[in-house]
Amino acid sequence: MITITILRKLALSLPESEEAPHFERTSFRVKKKIFATYDAKLKRAALKLSESDQDVFSRMSKGSIYPIGNKWGRQGWTYAELKTVNKQLFTDALLTSYCEVAPKKLADQVREQMGDQD
Secondary structure, three states: OOOHHHHHHHHHOOOOEEEEEEOOEEEEEEOOEEEEEEEOOOOEEEEEOOHHHHHHHHHHOOOOEEEOOOHHHHOOEEEEEOOOOOHHHHHHHHHHHHHHHOOHHHHHHHHHHHHHOO
């Protein structure tokens, strides 16, 4: 299970990321762009992915990661059920989400670090 403490630690470890309120949710941003939100009531995160990444993570997660069922989902916004999602898969999805919205220079730093872990 991914807790808000784990999500916060992962998200805020990324270059220039910040935490800020977003309506009734907590958001994580880079350069004022949201790459993830957390819904405490539902224990669910929303991540911004490309359409192809959304498809890949959805297929790999066995139902724990899936497109939001409206126009936001068609724009790449994707739910991650934090009670059931695999931690490594979620971490990869969060990093991918960050890279989707971050400026190229910051995204390249994260991609380089991800490559170093393989």
